[in-house]
Amino acid sequence: MYQSTDLPVTSINALISTIKTDKQVRWWFVCLLLQRALKEELSQNKEAGALYKKFRSILCLEKVIFFLLLIVFLLVIVTRQFQYSFLPVIFFVISVFLQVRKRQYIVKVCTFLLKRDFDRSLFARKTLYQIGEFYGRKYNVVSLVNTVTSVDNMTRKAVFYTIIFATFIYPLSFWQIGFSVLAAYYIFYGIASAIFVYKRAK
Numbered sequence: 001m002y003q004s005t006d007l008p009v010t011s012i013n014a015l016i017s018t019i020k021t022d023k024q025v026r027w028w029f030v031c032l033l034l035q036r037a038l039k040e041e042l043s044q045n046k047e048a049g050a051l052y053k054k055f056r057s058i059l060c061l062e063k064v065i066f067f068l069l070l071i072v073f074l075l076v077i078v079t080r081q082f083q084y085s086f087l088p089v090i091f092f093v094i095s096v097f098l099q100v101r102k103r104q105y106i107v108k109v110c111t112f113l114l115k116r117d118f119d120r121s122l123f124a125r126k127t128l129y130q131i132g133e134f135y136g137r138k139y140n141v142v143s144l145v146n147t148v149t150s151v152d153n154m155t156r157k158a159v160f161y162t163i164i165f166a167t168f169i170y171p172l173s174f175w176q177i178g179f180s181v182l183a184a185y186y187i188f189y190g191i192a193s194a195i196f197v198y199k200r201a202k
Helices: 010-019 023-033 037-042 046-079 085-118 128-139 144-169 174-192
Strands: none
Touching: 010 023, 010 085, 010 128, 023 037, 023 046, 023 085, 023 128, 023 144, 037 046, 037 085, 046 085, 046 174, 128 144, 144 174
């Protein structure tokens, strides 16, 4: 079947939708937004600067909650005091709320950024990964393709070793293993998504 080559590769609405729904793509854009050069550029615009400050405030609070969750989770596992497992659950719920708020500001700042750097006709000829490579080279961030692969591999290995540890080395009950695996996935995904993972090698 004939398909016109004039059809657009992507659109700004499609890319923004991907940032909203795809956690790894969204986190890559988070790391992009944290680059100092881009921060300075955004601060020159009043509206974008205000959105960026709100995004950074939520990100800092989210990091505090994440480390509290990590500490409490380790204490529950080491002491086997699973009656206090509601504490990690509370921190997790708070973290989810912050992620929702953070996502809203990420989308708004990225929308400003994309409209600034790509006019509609040029944007329609770029794929998501081409756009990611453009920003990666400009702001020294590792490519989006390598990011997705690296984080997936690191998270899978972390969950696998958690299962081995909780089953054979430090035996837990079935429900405790399930709790540990879920917590480990969330925690190690956060660690794998650390900024250093996304720094482009010079």
